[in-house]
Amino acid sequence: MRDTEITAEDLQPVAGNGLLHRRLFLAQGAGLLGAGLMTASVASAVSSADFPDSMRLPGPGASPYGERSRFESGVVRLARPDTGAVPASTGAQSPLDRLEGTITPNSLHFERHHTGVPDIDPGQHRLLIHGLVRRPLEFSLDALARYPLVSRVHFVECSGNSGSLNGPKPLQATAGQLHGLLSCSEWTGVRLSTLLDEAGVDPRAKWIYAEGADSSGMSRSIPLAKAMDDALICLYQNGEKIRPENGYPLRLLAPGWSGNLNVKWLRRIKLVEGPVMTRDETSKYTILLPTGKAWQFVFPLEVKSIITRPSPGLNMKGPGFYEISGMAWSGNGKIAKVEISADGGKSWAPAALQEPVLSKAITRFRAPWNWDGGPAVLQSRATDDTGMVQPTRAALIAERGARGQYHVNCIQSWAINDKGEAANVFA
Amino acid sequence: MRDTEITAEDLQPVAGNGLLHRRLFLAQGAGLLGAGLMTASVASAVSSADFPDSMRLPGPGASPYGERSRFESGVVRLARPDTGAVPASTGAQSPLDRLEGTITPNSLHFERHHTGVPDIDPGQHRLLIHGLVRRPLEFSLDALARYPLVSRVHFVECSGNSGSLNGPKPLQATAGQLHGLLSCSEWTGVRLSTLLDEAGVDPRAKWIYAEGADSSGMSRSIPLAKAMDDALICLYQNGEKIRPENGYPLRLLAPGWSGNLNVKWLRRIKLVEGPVMTRDETSKYTILLPTGKAWQFVFPLEVKSIITRPSPGLNMKGPGFYEISGMAWSGNGKIAKVEISADGGKSWAPAALQEPVLSKAITRFRAPWNWDGGPAVLQSRATDDTGMVQPTRAALIAERGARGQYHVNCIQSWAINDKGEAANVFA
Numbered sequence: 146m147r148d149t150e151i152t153a154e155d156l157q158p159v160a161g162n163g164l165l166h167r168r169l170f171l172a173q174g175a176g177l178l179g180a181g182l183m184t185a186s187v188a189s190a191v192s193s194a195d196f197p198d199s200m201r202l203p204g205p206g207a208s209p210y211g212e213r214s215r216f217e218s219g220v221v222r223l224a225r226p227d228t229g230a231v232p233a234s235t236g237a238q239s240p241l242d243r244l245e246g247t248i249t250p251n252s253l254h255f256e257r258h259h260t261g262v263p264d265i266d267p268g269q270h271r272l273l274i275h276g277l278v279r280r281p282l283e284f285s286l287d288a289l290a291r292y293p294l295v296s297r298v299h300f301v302e303c304s305g306n307s308g309s310l311n312g313p314k315p316l317q318a319t320a321g322q323l324h325g326l327l328s329c330s331e332w333t334g335v336r337l338s339t340l341l342d343e344a345g346v347d348p349r350a351k352w353i354y355a356e357g358a359d360s361s362g363m364s365r366s367i368p369l370a371k372a373m374d375d376a377l378i379c380l381y382q383n384g385e386k387i388r389p390e391n392g393y394p395l396r397l398l399a400p401g402w403s404g405n406l407n408v409k410w411l412r413r414i415k416l417v418e419g420p421v422m423t424r425d426e427t428s429k430y431t432i433l434l435p436t437g438k439a440w441q442f443v444f445p446l447e448v449k450s451i452i453t454r455p456s457p458g459l460n461m462k463g464p465g466f467y468e469i470s471g472m473a474w475s476g477n478g479k480i481a482k483v484e485i486s487a488d489g490g491k492s493w494a495p496a497a498l499q500e501p502v503l504s505k506a507i508t509r510f511r512a513p514w515n516w517d518g519g520p521a522v523l524q525s526r527a528t529d530d531t532g533m534v535q536p537t538r539a540a541l542i543a544e545r546g547a548r549g550q551y552h553v554n555c556i557q558s559w560a561i562n563d564k565g566e567a568a569n570v571f572a
Numbered sequence: 573m574r575d576t577e578i579t580a581e582d583l584q585p586v587a588g589n590g591l592l593h594r595r596l597f598l599a600q601g602a603g604l605l606g607a608g609l610m611t612a613s614v615a616s617a618v619s620s621a622d623f624p625d626s627m628r629l630p631g632p633g634a635s636p637y638g639e640r641s642r643f644e645s646g647v648v649r650l651a652r653p654d655t656g657a658v659p660a661s662t663g664a665q666s667p668l669d670r671l672e673g674t675i676t677p678n679s680l681h682f683e684r685h686h687t688g689v690p691d692i693d694p695g696q697h698r699l700l701i702h703g704l705v706r707r708p709l710e711f712s713l714d715a716l717a718r719y720p721l722v723s724r725v726h727f728v729e730c731s732g733n734s735g736s737l738n739g740p741k742p743l744q745a746t747a748g749q750l751h752g753l754l755s756c757s758e759w760t761g762v763r764l765s766t767l768l769d770e771a772g773v774d775p776r777a778k779w780i781y782a783e784g785a786d787s788s789g790m791s792r793s794i795p796l797a798k799a800m801d802d803a804l805i806c807l808y809q810n811g812e813k814i815r816p817e818n819g820y821p822l823r824l825l826a827p828g829w830s831g832n833l834n835v836k837w838l839r840r841i842k843l844v845e846g847p848v849m850t851r852d853e854t855s856k857y858t859i860l861l862p863t864g865k866a867w868q869f870v871f872p873l874e875v876k877s878i879i880t881r882p883s884p885g886l887n888m889k890g891p892g893f894y895e896i897s898g899m900a901w902s903g904n905g906k907i908a909k910v911e912i913s914a915d916g917g918k919s920w921a922p923a924a925l926q927e928p929v930l931s932k933a934i935t936r937f938r939a940p941w942n943w944d945g946g947p948a949v950l951q952s953r954a955t956d957d958t959g960m961v962q963p964t965r966a967a968l969i970a971e972r973g974a975r976g977q978y979h980v981n982c983i984q985s986w987a988i989n990d991k992g993e994a995a996n997v998f999a
Contacts, residue, residue, distance in 0.1 A: 169720070170720050170722075197692070197696065197697070197785050197839070199690035199691065199692050199785045199786060199787065199837065200690075200785055200786065200787050200789060201787060202787055203687040203688040203787050203788075204685075204687065204688030204689040204690045204691060204786065204787070205688050205689055206651075206662035206685075206688055206689075207649065207651050207662045207663055207664035207683050207685075207817070208649070208664070208683075208817070209648035209649050209651070209664070210640075210645075210648050210649065210679045210680065211649070211678065211679040211680070211681065211683070211815050211816075211817055212679070212815075212816075213637075213812070213813070213815060213816075214691075214692075214694075214813065214815070214816045214820045214821070215691070216693060216694055216695075216820075216821075217812070217813050217820075218637075220812065220813070221636035221637055222634065222635070222636050222637065222638070224633075224634050224636070235633035235634045236634055237634035237635070237636070243812075244808075244811040244812060245721060245723065245760040245807070245808040245811060246723035246758045246759075246760040246808055246810070246811050247723060247758065247811075248675060248758045248810045248811045249811050250677075250678055250810050250811045250812045251638065251677055252637045252638040252639070252812075253637065253638070253811070253812060254638065256634050256635075256638070258631075258633075258634075260630040260631065261630040261631030261632050261633055262631040262632055262633075263626035263627075263631045264626065264631060264641075264642070265624070265626050265641075266643060267641075267643055268643075269624065270624070287889075291893070291894065291895070292895070293596070293597050293895045293938060293940065294672060294895060294897065294938065295597075295926070296672065296673035296674060296926050296936055331673045331674065331675045332673075333672040333673040358624050358626045358627055359626060359627065359631065360626065360627050360628060360629055360630050360631070361630075362627060380672070381671075381672040381673055383673070383675045383677050383810065384671045384672060384673050384674075384675045384676050384677045384680070385640070385644070385647065385670075385671060385677045385679075385680060386640070386641065386644050386647070388638050388639075388640060388641070389638075389639075389640075389641050390634070390635070390638055393641045393643075393644075394641070394643075410626065412624065462714075466718070467718065468718070468719070468720045468721060470721065499722070499723050501928045501930065503928065509723055511720060511721065513720065
């Protein structure tokens with residue numbers, strides 16, 4: 146049965162420059178059998194029965210909290226240079242080009258903080274809900290842990306992620322360095338609506354003000370409707386307690402919305418009539434338009450995708466079959482479609498989407514490609530279930546100008562040369 | 573609208589001893605407002621505007637590979653005692669009672685190995701596919717990385733997990749110590765069927781023999797049908813490369829089947845006509861029946877669930893509202909239903925299942941409980957989408973006797989005393 150699912154037709158290109166039908170990946174058998182596409186990378190020799198060293202002596206026993214193989218120590222977060230303007234205003238990107246699947250391991254989740262990572266004793270930490278409420282409430286971690294929890298997979302993306310694509314020329318860097326202020330985790334926490342219901346929201350309240358317990362006092366105003374919809378007070382990240390750089394012992398999660406709205410080290414939520422106009426939503430995190438005016442309070446992160454393999458630093462080794470793999474996400478809902486081009490946007494082939502496709506979460510896409518060894522320009526274009534389509538760089542700049550560096554969601558182009566190397570280009 | 577979703581009726585018990593309707597958790601607002609169920613755990617004082625220490629000075633900057641908060645260092649894998657019979661035949665359980673959600677962080681994935689954890693250089697490692705094939709193939713890691721990948725969330729469970737429930741008396745230990753040879757990850761790898769198709773399976777081949785590169789040469793025979801169905805050659809675990817104790821640089825994943833079939837440090841797969849009768853499927857990993865005969869080759873792990881909160885060591889603090897939280901899974905498919913009893917199985921209430929419910933993956937369940945402060949016996953009972961129902965301990969022993977310690981999937985009972993402490997009981 147599997148054999149009949151793939152036909153010779155599936156091995157014909159469906160778009161320019163060697164893109165094959167995604168059915169090759171959707172069928173149970175990958176259908177490459179007999180097509181000879183894969184043999185270039187496989188040695189045909191039969192191994193001898195020689196035992197490797199690992200079989201000669203026992204290894205060490207179990208450990209309380211495991212570590213990576215020493216051979217993987219080069220896969221690290223990519224530090225953003227400290228500008229020196231503010232102590233410890235640093236960050237580090239996830240090495241997206243070295244990861245697979247959709248979950249980011251906690252040790253490689255991107256970080257961005259304005260004055261470093263606070264060291265908070267959970268026994269001392271409190272969350273205060275006050276302002277326009279019937280009764281102000283203060284929660285210890287023990288009290289919060291008694292509330293009903295929900296678990297959801299969501300991405301978090303810094304508003305400034307991919308900002309260099311609006312620069313004057315393409316930066317030569319890895320996919321992680323260019324786009325790695327993005328990660329995805331299974332978050333577990335208490336619905337903010339549960340806590341607000343208990344405090345009793347005054348009808349005059351239309352916004353919340355959320356403040357972190359770091360020394361920058363990072364704080365944002367958020368419409369009450371979002372707080373009551375899907376916002377969480379998160380305690381866990383991928384099963385274990387949230388990591389310090391991600392807000393330990395608790396953070397706000399505003400799924401799909403600009404990264405810094407997901408206030409880390411959250412210490413208080415004040416219900417207010419209108420936005421508070423904090424430093425982090427006036428002098429920063431606004432989108433400067435060509436007119437000199439700026440958009441403020443642009444909340445959902447627009448539909449976006451990037452190809453992580455191949456990408457700069459991950460070179461292809463000779464013509465033949467390759468899997469194109471990447472990540473797509475939207476702050477407005479689920480990914481509906483990802484298309485791949487190998488000819489700089491002239492023709493497009495649909496990619497296979499890895500199930501389950503979840504709302505406001507990273508979706509892994511994959512597309513089969515038979516590279517002929519010549520130059521190619523690879524692009525991915527995502528569409529979400531609200532119908533929004535990822536724009537080209539030219540279209541985004543036509544709309545917003547090239548001065549704003551927030552919410553840059555345009556198509557990334559990788560130029561492949563005849564050595565199989567990928568470079569960042571503006572195509 | 574949210575307010576109308578919850579009615580006073582939902583706050584009436586739906587089963588004995590205070591179990592409430594799961595609708596309390598399924599509605600968008602948790603519906604506890606006004607019911608006064610939660611206030612016992614909340615301080616009503618308004619905090620002063622005093623800044624915590626964390627706001628007075630900047631913290632340290634970004635790090636290449638993150639670590640946990642120092643306040644979480646007590647959450648560790650629980651070492652299984654080394655029996656001394658074989659060097660480094662050890663293991664360690666995931667601390668399930670300290671985790672939430674469905675994903676196990678890589679550092680806390682359970683481990684079980686017969687002669688310790690080998691240290692394997694991926695540049696030297698090879699996977700050989702040979703035996704009844706048209707052409708034997710040998711794959712380097714580089715070659716494997718070129719194949720199409722798939723990502724899937726699956727649990728892995730040791731066949732011996734929960735074995736103490738078949739013992740003569742209930743062991744007083746945590747949920748993690750009793751049931752933590754169980755973890756769940758997003759695995760990414762190459763479909764084994766793709767590689768077997770390329771090697772060309774001889775029609776005489778009906779089984780595969782899979783062998784690890786550890787010094788115990790852990791090896792199992794597996795029906796070819798499973799290998800061609802959903803088995804993977806895994807390279808990644810929760811986004812990053814597989815951890816050493818989980819098979820670095822690659823492992824076999826036989827989703828839903830007994831843990832040791834998921835051969836770690838996989839070095840070869842030989843296609844054979846029948847099972848090879850290895851040490852690990854004859855002298856061990858068989859199910860001893862009362863008759864003295866044993867079941868051999870019992871592959872799928874049967875439907876199962878445990879309550880992780882409350883559980884031994886996680887004591888409740890006074891009467892009132894609590895969330896009962898736990899994990900359910902089945903090696904045969906998806907979880908269809910989890911029921912909770914607070915009266916030792918006399919009456920049952922359905923739990924809310926956390927979406928997405930995935931096949932052969934851990935499903936988190938939650939149920940609202942208004943504890944009256946008196947004694948209670950908590951149980952969870954899972955049903956999978958094949959209709960299999962988790963048996964009571966008595967039913968399992970009636971079928972299999974109390975000598976076998978593999979594939980023990982019976983209902984776990986926690987007795988709650990009037991201090992809110994949980995104990996393991998045979999109920």
